[in-house]
Amino acid sequence: MKVALIGNGSIAKIVTQFCAEQRDRYNVVGALGLSKDKASVGPHAVVYTFEEFLAFAPDLVVECAGHSAVAAYAVPLIERGIDQIIVSTGSLADVDLFNAIQAAMRKTQAKVKLPAGALPGIDALSSAKLAGLTRVTLRSAKPPEAWKGTPAEGLHNLQAIRAPLVIFSGSAREAAMMYPKNANVAATAALAGIGFQGTKVELIADPRLACNTHHIEAAGKFGSMALTINANPSPYNPKTSHIAALSIMRLLENETSGIII
Ligand SMILES: NC(=O)c1ccc[n+]([C@@H]2O[C@H](COP(=O)([O-])OP(=O)(O)OC[C@H]3O[C@@H](n4cnc5c(N)ncnc54)[C@H](O)[C@@H]3O)[C@@H](O)[C@H]2O)c1
Structure with missing residues (x-):
């Protein structure tokens, strides 16, 4: 399978290493980057x-770049019938972009595949949705320090925080739009479960x-669930959870395996 990457950072590096270990199944044919991306991973x-x-x-594009890349390339890829994995799921909180993607998909067979990213229980959540969910938080x-460069920095003295502090409380849509680099998980939960408005999110500096x-907690006809992940950072980017790259590798596994899980 010919895989091309959008992005040339920590996730791209780990996915590239994975594909190199499985040369008989995947061939990374190239990457799209920004002008600052001088050296390939x-x-x-x-x-x-x-x-x-x-x-x-x-055959398949893996977006591991950021929201701007999804905004620029998701629809053009679909229009050309090319499947893609999108890891910057928070970009899909943008209603216009989401609608444009849906409209483009009605015209071609191309698929958009969303990895679980750093979030546990996406399989259970998307199954439970089929019987009806009443609550997802x-x-x-x-x-x-992870909240530097976000709106939280303007509201709080981050260095002076001595106890867990809720810096945002609201819908998954607001979280994804206000904290685009930190709330991909909120968008993934929303897309798997009861949507961007119904999913309630708290962001905390601890x-x-x-x-x-x-x-993540959810309740519905299926019962209820509560899951916590303590996600180690990527060895190449402290802001990215290592499991985000692993979740892309899982989707790649499912592309080429007889047994899909
Ligand atoms: N779903 C999740 O749970 C989850 C978790 C972590 C990260 N992410 C997403 O994955 C993205 C990549 O993570 P990373 O750790 O590899 O980041 P990184 O900063 O290490 O690398 C990002 C790369 O993408 C490139 N890039 C950025 N915008 C681009 C564009 N418009 N066109 C082409 N290239 C572009 C950068 O130059 C860089 O090479 C993050 O921005 C985030 O949106 C999602």
């Missing part, structure tokens, strides 16, 4: 225009934490 070439990227003729806690912690 693997033996493949990095290009800087969408036209050059399309020349790689991939997500609490995402990170060390205070000085006791050394890693990112996500706690």
Whole structure:
């Protein structure tokens, strides 16, 4: 399978390593990057225009770049009938982009595949949805410094936080729009479960934490669930949970395996 990457960072590096270990199944044919991405994370070439990227003729594109990349390339890929994995799921909180993706998909057979990312229980949540969910809540806690460069920095003195502090409480849509780099998990929970408005999110700065912690609770006809993940950071990017890259590898496994799980 010919895999092309959008992005040239920590997730791209881990996915590239995985594909190299499974050469008989995956061939990373190239990556699309920004001009700052001078060196490739693997033996493949990095290009800087969408036209050059399309020349790689991939079977599957893996977006591991950010919201701007989804906004720029998701629809054009669908229009060309190319399947894609989108890890920057928070981008789909943008109603216009989401509707454009849906509209484009009505015209081609191309699929958009969303990995669980850093969130546990996405399989259970999306199954439970089919019988009806009444409540989904997500609490995402990170060390205070992880909230630098977000609206929380303007509201609180992050360095002075000595006890867990709720820095945001609202819908998954608001979380994904206000905290685009930190709330992909909120969007993934929303897309798997009861949507962006119905999913309630709390974002927390917790000085006791050394890693990112996500706690998801759901209730409905299926029963109830409560799951917590203490997610270690990527060895290449402290802001990204290592399991986000692993969840892409799981989708790649399912692309080429006889048994899908
Ligand atoms: N779903 C989840 O749970 C989850 C978890 C972690 C990260 N993510 C998403 O994955 C993305 C990548 O994570 P990472 O750790 O690899 O980040 P990173 O910063 O290490 O690498 C991002 C790469 O993408 C490139 N890039 C950014 N915008 C681009 C664009 N418009 N076109 C082409 N290239 C572009 C950058 O230059 C860089 O090479 C994050 O931005 C985040 O949106 C999702």
